[in-house]
Amino acid sequence: MRDLKGDNASWESYDQLLIATGASPISPDVPGADATDIFGVSTLESGLNIHRRLDKGGIKRAVVVGGGYIGLEMAEALVMRGLEVALIDRSAQVMGTLDEEMGALVSQALRDVGVTLYLAEELVEFETASGKVTGVVTDKRTLPADIVILGLGARPNTALAGAAGIPLGEKGSIRVNERMETGIAGIWAAGDCAESFHLVSRKPFYVALGTVANRQGRVAGINLGGGYATFPGVMGTAVTKICHVEVARTGLQEKEIEALGLEHVSAVIKSRTKAGYFPGAGEITVKVLAEKGSGRLLGGQIVGKEGSAKRIDTLATALHAGFTVEEMINLDLGYAPPFSPVWDPVVIAAREVAKKL
Amino acid sequence: MPTEKLIVIGGDAAGMSAASQAKRRRPDMEIVVFERGPHTSFSA
Numbered sequence: 001m002r003d004l005k006g007d008n009a010s011w012e013s014y015d016q017l018l019i020a021t022g023a024s025p026i027s028p029d030v031p032g033a034d035a036t037d038i039f040g041v042s043t044l045e046s047g048l049n050i051h052r053r054l055d056k057g058g059i060k061r062a063v064v065v066g067g068g069y070i071g072l073e074m075a076e077a078l079v080m081r082g083l084e085v086a087l088i089d090r091s092a093q094v095m096g097t098l099d100e101e102m103g104a105l106v107s108q109a110l111r112d113v114g115v116t117l118y119l120a121e122e123l124v125e126f127e128t129a130s131g132k133v134t135g136v137v138t139d140k141r142t143l144p145a146d147i148v149i150l151g152l153g154a155r156p157n158t159a160l161a162g163a164a165g166i167p168l169g170e171k172g173s174i175r176v177n178e179r180m181e182t183g184i185a186g187i188w189a190a191g192d193c194a195e196s197f198h199l200v201s202r203k204p205f206y207v208a209l210g211t212v213a214n215r216q217g218r219v220a221g222i223n224l225g226g227g228y229a230t231f232p233g234v235m236g237t238a239v240t241k242i243c244h245v246e247v248a249r250t251g252l253q254e255k256e257i258e259a260l261g262l263e264h265v266s267a268v269i270k271s272r273t274k275a276g277y278f279p280g281a282g283e284i285t286v287k288v289l290a291e292k293g294s295g296r297l298l299g300g301q302i303v304g305k306e307g308s309a310k311r312i313d314t315l316a317t318a319l320h321a322g323f324t325v326e327e328m329i330n331l332d333l334g335y336a337p338p339f340s341p342v343w344d345p346v347v348i349a350a351r352e353v354a355k356k357l
Numbered sequence: 358m359p360t361e362k363l364i365v366i367g368g369d370a371a372g373m374s375a376a377s378q379a380k381r382r383r384p385d386m387e388i389v390v391f392e393r394g395p396h397t398s399f400s401a
Binding site: 001004012013014015016017018019020021022043044045160188190191192193194210213214216217218220221222224225226227 | 361362363364365366367368369370371372373374375376377378379380381382383386389391393394395396399
């Protein structure tokens with residue numbers, strides 16, 4: 001242990017050790033990446049660093065690199081602060097965890113709030129002057145930038161664990177059993193540094209999300225406290241929003257289903273967040289994916305106005321239960337005009353999929 | 358029997374959830390959490 005204030009090193013012995021070292025934002029391996037005013041976002045402190053930098057003034061143009069959750073949420077925050085915001089992504093869509101047609105809705109939402117998108121563009125380097133970032137160079141253009149936000153995903157902080165000989169798994173995360181114990185007795189791991197398990201693909205899976213970290217930490221703590229608990233796994237459920245548009249996903253997306261060699265049918269439906277005639281009803285688009293033949297639910301995605309995102313929890317619960325799309329049709333979900341159409345949008349989508357099996 | 362000692366590296370969501378669960382079940386357990394940053398459990 002090294003004291004970061006006094007730089008004093010000390011030894012601590014343990015009977016049980018929990019590694020909960022989290023993850024760090026991925027920094028691109030391009031020239032200029034170590035310039036000032038390039039920020040990753042992973043902790044409260046890293047967010048505050050951006051806040052403090054913006055408060056200092058002189059920042060007009062922001063470039064966000066990467067169109068995932070962090071990139072989207074930061075683009076929203078910077079737009080709300082009145083900055084000119086551009087977002088680049090190497091893939092042809094933002095939100096790579098959504099299928100193409102659903103990702104396109106998110107792209108449109110970003111454009112609607114004034115974010116300029118440069119998709120299918122590769123980051124080449126950062127332009128700098130006296131060690132400060134001044135521009136972002138892609139394979140197609142140079143964007144002037146006073147500040148750059150990195151949203152390229154996160155890598156588990158497992159250098160220490162790896163060096164100690166603890167077996168690692170998916171994306172370098174620490175391999176754990178269902179009780180969150182690592183391959184070395186007495187050493188446990190939980191949170192963004194630990195591996196998870198995908199309940200739909202039935203394969204090891206890595207995801208860095210606070211909700212997963214809380215659940216894994218709880219399980220580790222119960223076991224460390226002499227109890228017995230297991231962490232079954234995750235389904236990649238996640239929600240976010242970009243200004244007035246909510247985004248949600250759970251389970252497997254098309255490319256994941258194809259990678260497993262499964263065949264699927266899907267439907268994309270448009271409905272309303274409340275009864276169509278009810279004031280304030282907004283558009284909602286739902287995609288549901290199910291296994292061909294069996295109708296087993298495989299995943300779902302939602303993009304829509306306020307009241308859309310948390311409908312993903314119905315799909316996530318159905319997925320946990322191993323439901324088929326037919327079994328979803330008669331779910332006794334709540335209905336009254338201020339909350340939903342008579343048929344909830346997720347059930348409308350399930351019905352459409354069931355017709356195609 | 359000497360008190361069992363748990364060391365937790367990282368004091369955010371996973372580390373603090375685990376530490377609080379363990380302490381609730383085993384009040385006698387000595388638990389030490391190390392956190393690099395100035396905040397613990399910042400999303401809780």
